[in-house]
Amino acid sequence: MTARHAGYIVTLAEDIREDDADHIMTALRMVSGVISVQPVTANLDMAIARQQVHGEVRGKVLQLLKELQ
Known part of the structure; x- marks a missing residue:
């Protein structure tokens, strides 16, 4: 049995004017x-x-950069 989708959430890259x-x-x-x-x-x-x-x-990027040094 497969799941049924009722909808989707679409997120914009940035806020836009109405x-x-x-x-x-x-x-x-x-x-x-x-x-x-x-x-x-x-x-x-x-x-x-x-x-x-x-x-x-x-924070994760800074931690990664510290680990690479």
Whole structure:
């Protein structure tokens, strides 16, 4: 028995202005089987999470560089 997908989460590389997003949302709606496209508004929680991830990656890169020396 195989699992069934109910949806997908698509993450943009960077935040875009709402008025610039219309063409992206229209394209997603054109994908077969898509019945809804709802934007997620950038907020403080997302900014904090992004900074935490950047800090984690930065730490791993610095650790790798130390190991290579």
